[in-house]
Amino acid sequence: MSRTPVTVTVTGAAGQIGYALLFRVASGQLLGPDTPVRLRLLEITPALSAAEGTAMELDDSAFPLLTGIDITDDPDVAFDGANVALLVGARPRTKGMERGDLLEANGGIFKPQGRAINGHAADDVKVLVVGNPANTNALIAKAAAPDVPAERFTAMTRLDHNRALSQLSKKTGAPVDQISRLTIWGNHSATQYPDVFHAEIAGKSAAEAVDEAWLADEFIPTVAKRGAAIIEARGASSAASAANAAIDHVHTWVNGTKEGDWTSMAVPSDGSYGVPEGLISSFPVTTANGSYEIVQGLDINAFSRARIDASVRELAEEREAVRGLGLI
Numbered sequence: 001m002s003r004t005p006v007t008v009t010v011t012g013a014a015g016q017i018g019y020a021l022l023f024r025v026a027s028g029q030l031l032g033p034d035t036p037v038r039l040r041l042l043e044i045t046p047a048l049s050a051a052e053g054t055a056m057e058l059d060d061s062a063f064p065l066l067t068g069i070d071i072t073d074d075p076d077v078a079f080d081g082a083n084v085a086l087l088v089g090a091r092p093r094t095k096g097m098e099r100g101d102l103l104e105a106n107g108g109i110f111k112p113q114g115r116a117i118n119g120h121a122a123d124d125v126k127v128l129v130v131g132n133p134a135n136t137n138a139l140i141a142k143a144a145a146p147d148v149p150a151e152r153f154t155a156m157t158r159l160d161h162n163r164a165l166s167q168l169s170k171k172t173g174a175p176v177d178q179i180s181r182l183t184i185w186g187n188h189s190a191t192q193y194p195d196v197f198h199a200e201i202a203g204k205s206a207a208e209a210v211d212e213a214w215l216a217d218e219f220i221p222t223v224a225k226r227g228a229a230i231i232e233a234r235g236a237s238s239a240a241s242a243a244n245a246a247i248d249h250v251h252t253w254v255n256g257t258k259e260g261d262w263t264s265m266a267v268p269s270d271g272s273y274g275v276p277e278g279l280i281s282s283f284p285v286t287t288a289n290g291s292y293e294i295v296q297g298l299d300i301n302a303f304s305r306a307r308i309d310a311s312v313r314e315l316a317e318e319r320e321a322v323r324g325l326g327l328i
């Protein structure tokens with residue numbers, strides 16, 4: 001274990017996802033059992049003490065791979081030398097807040113963080129935005145970091161992907177590891193489109209194993225509204241499953257997708273599948289050697305086209321809104 005530590009910056013470190021995420025990063029589940037990590041935790045000033053408490057617990061876990069922890073409320077310090085940046089902290093929507101207010105409040109967080117990444121992160125930085133509205137927050141951070149290659153800014157739809165895998169597994173009885181080529185398209189919101197038309201179960205068409213009524217009336221709404229269902233049931237938004245998906249997202253980005261399979265990541269569009277260039281939209285992607293590529297050439301049927309277009313339209317509206325606010 002003589003490798004140089006990888007610097008992982010986590011924002012919102014004192015929040016509930018942070019609490020579920022940091023121990024897994026420190027234990028080696030993010031980057032693998034041979035990669036030491038240095039954690040840099042960013043919090044707002046009033047939450048620094050709580051972040052320090054979490055750091056004490058990280059110390060008390062005596063993780064062999066954890067070489068150090070820094071805690072700060074200054075983004076320039078937090079992103080200094082960051083190889084992996086997990087942007088979790090965000091301003092939640094509160095009562096009476098309009099969507100524009102939410103986008104503006106988050107612009108106040110993700111614009112300075114994008115600038116700090118631009119000025120201080122390592123040349124190979126990989127950014128995952130988890131904080132909602134994740135796709136548009138990633139767009140704001142990307143716009144504030146013109147010196148970082150745009151493709152390094154991604155947003156999380158892996159939780160939606162995992163939710164879709166699990167629902168399809170329950171319906172068909174197939175174990176999740178026999179299901180491949182599922183796709184989440186579009187926005188991490190209720191308009192997202194979980195697509196099984198290219199998915200396979202043990203190498204056979206998944207779409208043929210289910211009927212269209214189940215897809216339209218149960219599968220798609222269950223996956224798309226799962227976040228709200230968790231809030232309703234738990235009284236708090238999903239945290240451990242979100243942290244798990246963040247681990248999966250970065251682990252796959254760094255270590256590669258399985259032969260013959262792909263995953264879902266929200267990445268800057270290159271115009272593929274009619275998604276306007278630059279929007280951070282979820283696509284099927286393969287990864288290898290620390291890079292990803294959007295899977296090309298899939299046939300999109302009319303059922304899928306309408307749903308992809310609806311979610312992409314929402315992303316375009318969010319982009320217009322943040323443009324109007326001068327955030328990009």
Ligand SMILES: NC(=O)C1=CN([C@@H]2O[C@H](COP(=O)(O)OP(=O)(O)OC[C@H]3O[C@@H](n4cnc5c(N)ncnc54)[C@H](O)[C@@H]3O)[C@@H](O)[C@H]2O)C=CC1
Binds near residue numbers: 012042092129130237
């Ligand atoms: N993309 C996805 O699939 C999912 C996204 N989320 C989103 O993740 C975000 C975090 O969720 P939780 O951890 O449950 O929230 P939380 O409210 O428990 O924690 C958020 C933390 O971020 C901190 N924070 C706020 N502004 C900050 C700033 N400028 N810099 C650094 N830290 C800051 C807060 O002090 C707080 O400790 C939320 O926006 C939530 O909606 C949650 C689940 C899934």
Ligand SMILES: O=C([O-])CC(=O)C(=O)O
Binds near residue numbers: 159237
């Ligand atoms: O709405 C939220 O904060 C939670 C969320 O994104 C999800 O669980 O997918």
